[in-house]
Amino acid sequence: MTVAQGLVRLYPRAFRDRWGADLAVEVRTSGPRSWPNLLAGVADMWLHPAAWPARSAAQRQARVVAVAVIVTGIGWFAAHLMVEGTRGLPRMLDVCAVAVVAGLLLAVPRPAPATLKAIGRRLLRRLAGPAVLGVAVVAVVHGTGGSFVPPIRLAVLACWWGSWGWAVIQVARTIAGVGSDPAVPPRRFRFGVRVLAAAAAATGATQLVAAVTDPAPVPAALGLCLLAAPLFLRPPAAAA
Numbered sequence: 001m002t003v004a005q006g007l008v009r010l011y012p013r014a015f016r017d018r019w020g021a022d023l024a025v026e027v028r029t030s031g032p033r034s035w036p037n038l039l040a041g042v043a044d045m046w047l048h049p050a051a052w053p054a055r056s057a058a059q060r061q062a063r064v065v066a067v068a069v070i071v072t073g074i075g076w077f078a079a080h081l082m083v084e085g086t087r088g089l090p091r092m093l094d095v096c097a098v099a100v101v102a103g104l105l106l107a108v109p110r111p112a113p114a115t116l117k118a119i120g121r122r123l124l125r126r127l128a129g130p131a132v133l134g135v136a137v138v139a140v141v142h143g144t145g146g147s148f149v150p151p152i153r154l155a156v157l158a159c160w161w162g163s164w165g166w167a168v169i170q171v172a173r174t175i176a177g178v179g180s181d182p183a184v185p186p187r188r189f190r191f192g193v194r195v196l197a198a199a200a201a202a203t204g205a206t207q208l209v210a211a212v213t214d215p216a217p218v219p220a221a222l223g224l225c226l227l228a229a230p231l232f233l234r235p236p237a238a239a240a
Helices: 003-008 013-047 057-083 089-107 113-144 150-176 186-213 217-227
Strands: none
Touching: 003 013, 013 057, 057 089, 057 150, 057 186, 057 217, 089 186, 113 150, 186 217
16 A cells, blocks of 8 residues: 555545545645645544535434544543542533533434334444443452552553443444434534534533643643534534
């Protein structure tokens, strides 16, 4: 695989299927000087799923919700890990979690019962891996009494929160693959996406408060990224 092909493969599959071949030719022709712009385009595409080629409005909606779930879900778990033990802040994150659930109820499509059963089975299969990892961590902690030297403790925490992050990604994958029907009513979908974006921004603000009380570059950077969520978590123009 050439560098040009590798860079093009970073784009979402829907984008590659439509324009990947032409983009690869353009990158080969332009050479290394085009790589920075290409990487910027990759980031822009992943942050704006509403711009991906889609077969229907419902598919575009599902992609927007999937990215919103990944941003808000992983952001919430990472923030919870970093503010754990900080007085009052975990409670604020609980409020953010309620907002995430509310946004999902508004923005996620409601398929027919038969389709819903198939989606449920697919989700259960995909959550098996994260569940096994989480149960293994709990078993290790209870079996050892929870006493670990710092490097091991960090690894255990990473596995625990990593299992939740993995679960978030699997949920997002399932939502993105719901299918072409049914589309969510535009007004409800728009409001749901905005609730999810607001939840991500509130999580980021909480993270920034934690960074002020206990200065650290990583929490501050994460907080700023989440605070900017409303800038890129937007409904497609067709649903506006």
